[in-house]
Amino acid sequence: MAPSSGPVTSAVTALTPVQVAVDDVHVRYRTPSSDTSAARDVPRPLRVVNRLIGRQANVAVRALAGVSLVARSGDAIGVVGLNGSGKSTLLRVIAGLERPIRGQVLARTQPVLLGVNAAMVPELTGQQNVRLGCLAMGMTPEQAAAAYRDIVELSGLGPQIHHPMKTYSSGMGARLKFAIAAAANPKILLIDEALATGDAAFRERSQDRMDRLRASAGCTFLVSHAAKTIEETCTRAVWLHKGHLVMEGDAYAVAQKYRWWAWNLAKGEDEKASSLLDDAFREGHDTAVRVTDLYDPTAPPRHVRAR
Numbered sequence: 001m002a003p004s005s006g007p008v009t010s011a012v013t014a015l016t017p018v019q020v021a022v023d024d025v026h027v028r029y030r031t032p033s034s035d036t037s038a039a040r041d042v043p044r045p046l047r048v049v050n051r052l053i054g055r056q057a058n059v060a061v062r063a064l065a066g067v068s069l070v071a072r073s074g075d076a077i078g079v080v081g082l083n084g085s086g087k088s089t090l091l092r093v094i095a096g097l098e099r100p101i102r103g104q105v106l107a108r109t110q111p112v113l114l115g116v117n118a119a120m121v122p123e124l125t126g127q128q129n130v131r132l133g134c135l136a137m138g139m140t141p142e143q144a145a146a147a148y149r150d151i152v153e154l155s156g157l158g159p160q161i162h163h164p165m166k167t168y169s170s171g172m173g174a175r176l177k178f179a180i181a182a183a184a185n186p187k188i189l190l191i192d193e194a195l196a197t198g199d200a201a202f203r204e205r206s207q208d209r210m211d212r213l214r215a216s217a218g219c220t221f222l223v224s225h226a227a228k229t230i231e232e233t234c235t236r237a238v239w240l241h242k243g244h245l246v247m248e249g250d251a252y253a254v255a256q257k258y259r260w261w262a263w264n265l266a267k268g269e270d271e272k273a274s275s276l277l278d279d280a281f282r283e284g285h286d287t288a289v290r291v292t293d294l295y296d297p298t299a300p301p302r303h304v305r306a307r
């Protein structure tokens with residue numbers, strides 16, 4: 001694991017090939033709401049009908065509001081932000097699991113999303129889930145069998161690999177999911193909070209695996225609430241707030257700013273927090289990525305776009 005005393009270094013330059021380009025992505029969900037004032041965008045006749053039949057109106061929730069960023073080979077990009085700021089949505093769009101209402105994502109290869117909620121069958125043993133997971137990622141049964149030993153080793157589960165997954169702690173489950181996703185050797189690996197749930201030994205092994213992936217010209221995205229994890233494991237970071245990209249840049253610098261803002265917020269220093277957020281937005285605006293040259297022949301192919 002990288003020492004906590006300083007930032008993780010990176011040799012990525014503007015000439016390093018782009019692996020992922022997120023271009024002005026907007027995502028909006030529709031969800032039922034019991035808040036009648038929030039349903040203002042619902043036409044009045046429909047509101048009346050809904051009230052009469054006791055149905056809740058669907059309201060729009062803006063999850064991402066025009067996010068743009070670029071990940072190059074060798075980048076490890078941390079994503080920080082408060083609950084509901086759009087971090088998981090960003091990873092889901094990059095993975096192609098969510099379609100934006102505006103904008104697009106370009107990706108050189110299929111990104112693999114490792115989420116703590118990744119589908120696994122709780123009644124099956126770890127061993128059976130490894131096989132299922134490998135097949136679901138597109139491996140042949142022979143490739144799945146060949147990958148098995150490595151996966152078990154990386155997960156550190158030992159004999160518990162033969163127990164049903166529903167008996168695992170959340171950290172053990174997350175470790176197994178990480179190990180399965182890493183076995184696919186994806187060039188673009190998206191990790192949603194998995195590392196935070198593992199113990200120190202597992203964090204070291206998973207960090208080593210991520211470093212190897214970056215060294216083989218891949219890139220990783222890591223969502224974490226812990227700014228310290230981002231500082232220690234990433235080269236760059238993006239800070240999301242209410243679906244907006246506040247700033248992106250060197251992981252250490254962004255995480256420090258985010259941490260200071262979040263600390264002030266938690267202490268009830270609302271004015272100070274608000275001014276720090278404004279400053280960060282302004283600073284971030286100056287360095288914001290604009291994906292303009294989409295016809296560059298060296299750019300990654302289109303992966304997901306709005307209908």
Ligand SMILES: Nc1ncnc2c1ncn2[C@@H]1O[C@H](COP(=O)(O)OP(=O)(O)OP(=O)(O)O)[C@@H](O)[C@H]1O
Pocket residue numbers: 029030031061062063081082083084085086087088089090
């Ligand atoms: N399937 C969904 N339907 C409706 N709204 C959703 C859905 N998924 C996410 N949202 C909303 O979109 C916004 C962004 O959610 P998202 O899960 O991306 O945030 P997050 O930053 O990952 O949060 P957390 O840190 O709590 O995991 C939130 O307001 C959330 O309520």
